[in-house]
Amino acid sequence: MRQAANLFPTFLLSLFPLTLNLNSPQRRLIALRMEHGDLDALIDQASEKRPIDELMMQRLKKKRLALRDQIARVELELSPDEPA
Helix, strand or coil: CHHHHHHHHHHHHHHCCCCCCCCHHHHHHHHHHHHHHHHHHHHHHHHCCCCCCHHHHHHHHHHHHHHHHHHHHHHHHCCCCCCC
């Protein structure tokens, strides 16, 4: 179902040399995107099961949104400043 999401982090790893600091923003971004993809797949699986646990779904979606916000912050940190 979400096979493309599994390939995306591997593609990102090919963009950055393995010598990057483990705590670098690039590595953090990769980890966040992988976690977001895993959570996305989990939400898809959980939504197919009956009965749906609404509280669990709400928590998973809230966590996914928080990850999306973290990804946006890291991407902003990595993007070069635009000249004024």
